Amino acid sequence: YLKPPTSFNMLTLFQGSVEPMQIDADPQDDQQNAPDTNYIVENPTLDLEQYATSYSGLMRIERLQFIAEHCPQLRVEALKMALTFVQRTFNVDTYEEIHRKLTEATRYLEVQGVQDTVPEGGVVPPPLDSAWAESTRKKALLKLEKLDTDLKNYKGNSIKESIRRGHDDLGDHYLDCGDLSNALKCYSRARDYCTSAKHVINMCLNVIKVSVYLQNWSHVLSYVNKAESTPEIAEQRGERDSQNQAVLTKLKCAAGLAELASRKYKPAAKCFLQASFDHCDCPELLSPSNVAVYGGLCALATFDRQELQRNVISSSSFKLFLELEPQIRDIIFKFYESKYASCLKLLDEMKDNLLLDMYLAPHVKTLYSQIRNRALIQYFSPYVSADMTKMAQAFNTTVAALEDELTQLILEGLINARIDSHSKILYARDVDQRSTTFEKSLHMGKEFQRRAKAMILRAAVLRNQIHVKSPPREGSQGELTPANSQTRMSTNM
Template sequence: MERDEESSGPMMEVCTNGGGEETSNRRPIISGEPLDIEAYATLYKGRTKIMRLLFIASHCGGNQTMQLEALRMAYDEIKKGENTQLFRDVVNRINGRLGDKYNMDSAWCESVDRRAEQKKGRLENELSSYRTNLIKESIRMGHNDFGDFYYACGLLNEAFKNYVRTRDYCTTAKHIIHMCMNAILVSIEMGQFTHVSSYVNKAEQNHETLDPIVAAKLRCASGLAHLELKKYKLAARKFLDVSPELGNSYNEVIAPQDVATYGGLCALASFDRSELKAFLSL
């Protein structure tokens, strides 16, 4: 199955787009400090973990050992999922340099793709039945299941469309927040930050039903959107307002260490002296 194109950005912006290739007017941050790739990767999960590993592989310069370690870990992580196109891309990037164990596994790809086609057919039949019977909640769940399916396969545009289609079948504030969180996740990975801001605002309209962790996730997402738009002061305030309760609960998008780093750097870049003094006294 084909996947969507990845976005691009520098090291500080890995969080906002999944770690694609850098654009011509951006450069990675170079450090003499050795990077413990395994320890770094454990901060994240899912697709974000993979994309950050691929970012490292693309930006580690002439350090082939580091590049191959990142690609090896990405290969292993991808095989836990269902994105065969991303798997093929990583195999091409490894190019036989890690031995037979990390070559193309055509049998795995064929098996995963076959199961995906079967699952797609089942989901289509179920959704058709729900529509025929006008079962509103089941239709909502059917589109949500399709969103999860396409997300797992790496088809982000299709995942987004299906998550958003649940909007017409939401009957509670909790349903709306769930739809928004899914749309935000995929929008961040696609680099569509106008969508991120829009769905953050929509979710926050139901503030009375937001639990502290969801509220913290929305502040993170809003901070990333402001960061991408170079609105550093607004980004700093969002990151600094993130509750410690967030913990590792949003590591499919951002780690708590990132929240502190981005908040601190954005504050240093945009706060005046009195604001920095107040920040440092927190």
């Protein structure tokens, strides 16, 4: 049963972090999982300049604006960097919006007299460059007219390759102007003029890029599947072809972002783990450090111990990503070594920086909760009983808080145990291994007996050359007569 959204507009559809149509869920669960968008980060340890250089195009501008929105300490610096970068584009509307935010931020600092957040050079914002804005608008309009005229000429000449490139050029220009809807239309129209698998892949990558900016995640996954099904990618997936690996890495990163946004953390982890470090060059989407953080946290939250060891710790490719983020690497290793106190402490230390990531921030609370629950389950799994006092020390918490956590895990069926609240001991529920083994053996014996009888029956049918008639199809034309419908059973086992 699908419940239609009660009220929305097209902009909400594009900007939402999940797909518009969803299966009905418990309202309480929705409230718990709903991300808090009004939080403030007080103590970031982010090198903003180095962070910004990891991205290009609209992604850099959007990430800097997100940081400015949630971190007062970095607000002015982030907006100044975004303002400088946006002047390299035709995106005048975004320039004016960022300048307005920067003016408000600096005015607020002056009124409050907050010295700690005042960047070098004071709090005076650069004046609004109206001449640049007017000139850029005119240049953008002239370029648009030229590209549109060129495209009409190409269509008049009926040259498919020229028409395809004309649509791509128009899409690039609209993207540079910040007009994402028209950019998406132009990139999509190029599909009808693709004459090779390479052209189809290029078209898919362009549509995926704009769909990520629009946060239209179902569209992202749809075009990732289209690109992966092209012969050039599908047939050579196993080969270490440099160009194909670069394309596959972009596709996996985009799919990982879409799965992450849809709260499908295990598929997201698998996508990020398939990225190739040597071919991870997609600053318009994310950085190699993002792959390490997103993939590492999603894997910790959803992988069991064997999967974590096989797919993350022993992965020669993902190890290279983890070298870029030593904290994530240490967290994964400490979790695997059952050093949960150190693991959770490191997670808390990097939480502020994670909350400044526009794609990860809505999921930090959920991922941290799942990682902690998995740690509790893994801690107790080898024991028949566990002292909750020692367990609380291992997890840097109080016995009362730990008891509440364990109660919830027991109610959800994640831990098969019972709590002695008086003695503060957690007991595993008694499982009669002898009876379980006998039941399993009897079940396997019955299954073997059933399969043996079926094989004997089939052998008897073949030996006696018994013919089987296929039932006639109702309403089908040119039905076979009973004589013609007889088929001899194959003698191949």
